[in-house]
Amino acid sequence: MKTRITELFGIEHPIIQGGMHYVGFAELAAAVSNAGGLGIITGLTQKTPELLANEIRKCRALTDKPFGVNLTFLPTVTSPDYPGYIRAIIDGGVRIVETAGNNPQKWLPGLHEAGVKVIHKCTSVRHSLKAEAIGCDAVSVDGFECGGHPGEDDIPNFILLPRAAETLKIPFVASGGMADGRSLVAALALGAEGMNMGTRFIATREAPVHQNVKDAIVAASELDTRLVMRPLRNTERVLKNAAVERLLEKERTLGAGLKFEHIIEEVAGVYPKIMQDGAMDAGAWSCGMVAGLIHDIPTVKELIDRIMAEAEAIIRARLARMAG
Numbered sequence: 001m002k003t004r005i006t007e008l009f010g011i012e013h014p015i016i017q018g019g020m021h022y023v024g025f026a027e028l029a030a031a032v033s034n035a036g037g038l039g040i041i042t043g044l045t046q047k048t049p050e051l052l053a054n055e056i057r058k059c060r061a062l063t064d065k066p067f068g069v070n071l072t073f074l075p076t077v078t079s080p081d082y083p084g085y086i087r088a089i090i091d092g093g094v095r096i097v098e099t100a101g102n103n104p105q106k107w108l109p110g111l112h113e114a115g116v117k118v119i120h121k122c123t124s125v126r127h128s129l130k131a132e133a134i135g136c137d138a139v140s141v142d143g144f145e146c147g148g149h150p151g152e153d154d155i156p157n158f159i160l161l162p163r164a165a166e167t168l169k170i171p172f173v174a175s176g177g178m179a180d181g182r183s184l185v186a187a188l189a190l191g192a193e194g195m196n197m198g199t200r201f202i203a204t205r206e207a208p209v210h211q212n213v214k215d216a217i218v219a220a221s222e223l224d225t226r227l228v229m230r231p232l233r234n235t236e237r238v239l240k241n242a243a244v245e246r247l248l249e250k251e252r253t254l255g256a257g258l259k260f261e262h263i264i265e266e267v268a269g270v271y272p273k274i275m276q277d278g279a280m281d282a283g284a285w286s287c288g289m290v291a292g293l294i295h296d297i298p299t300v301k302e303l304i305d306r307i308m309a310e311a312e313a314i315i316r317a318r319l320a321r322m323a324g
């Protein structure tokens with residue numbers, strides 16, 4: 001399939017694996033790229049720029065296809081060494097960066113000079129337009145359904161994507177709630193040039209996470225996610241568990257007095273415990289409503305081949321027949 005996104009990134013299928021903390025390691029990124037999509041290593045999961053450089057080298061040994069690195073700009077007190085991470089990306093020969101979180105404007109000139117294409121993940125039309133205005137090459141439009149941080153506007157993709165199509169000139173992919181060939185065709189119909197998936201890629205054989213995480217996603221329905229940290233304007237969609245129930249109880253009882261310190265135990269440093277040790281109640285971890293559409297744990301190639309075959313069948317058979 002050819003779209004502006006496959007052309008921009010030099011990939012076979014318009015399917016991107018979004019950056020995911022403690023999931024987006026070289027093994028998964030390479031598997032997605034080898035299957036014709038765009039795999040993404042999560043930059044900040046690597047604790048130093050040197051470790052990111054190693055992960056990039058590892059990924060390059062596993063695939064000769066394009067892959068990217070995610071850089072999430074967080075509102076943290078002590079800022080990570082972003083210049084160091086960007087050096088590791090450029091020196092490692094990576095030509096695609098997925099940015100997320102704060103405005104990436106400051107980092108764009110350096111990345112563009114080095115020939116790096118930037119896709120910025122946004123949860124609103126106004127942020128997408130800003131990304132276009134500052135020179136991003138594409139955007140990933142992340143609807144309210146998404147796992148992770150959906151922003152504070154709560155606009156689902158059935159509205160957000162056509163609104164993005166009405167306003168943007170640069171290409172965009174649909175992100176949030178995407179699982180299969182139906183998602184891809186719907187995303188294309190709504191004006192996107194492809195799709196970005198997070199949660200779906202965790203439930204694959206190659207995802208380097210504990211089996212308990214994959215099983216939890218397969219067992220979950222679309223009713224099993226919760227929004228946490230809304231009072232802090234840092235809303236995150238997570239899978240419900242004992243820690244999330246505790247966190248929500250603190251939000252209810254502390255109300256406007258809630259501070260980050262109150263919920264540190266439920267949100268800080270929990271990813272290694274969940275993703276690597278499989279301690280499913282250790283804290284709040286991002287998961288999309290799309291869990292309700294995930295019923296198996298295929299290989300990445302089986303998943304991507306299936307999505308493309310299903311999308312083709314929908315377009316050529318079902319939709320063509322309906323259109324007469």
Ligand SMILES: Cc1cc2nc3c(=O)[nH]c(=O)nc-3n(C[C@H](O)[C@H](O)[C@H](O)COP(=O)(O)O)c2cc1C
Pocket residue numbers: 017018019020021023042070072099100101121142145146147148149175176177178196197198199200285286287288289290
């Ligand atoms: C476990 C998990 C961790 C994530 N970590 C990050 C991250 O570190 N940076 C980022 O930009 N997005 C992160 N995301 C968001 C994904 O890249 C993607 O935008 C989102 O999962 C799309 O929604 P979906 O889960 O419905 O496919 C994460 C998502 C999940 C499920």
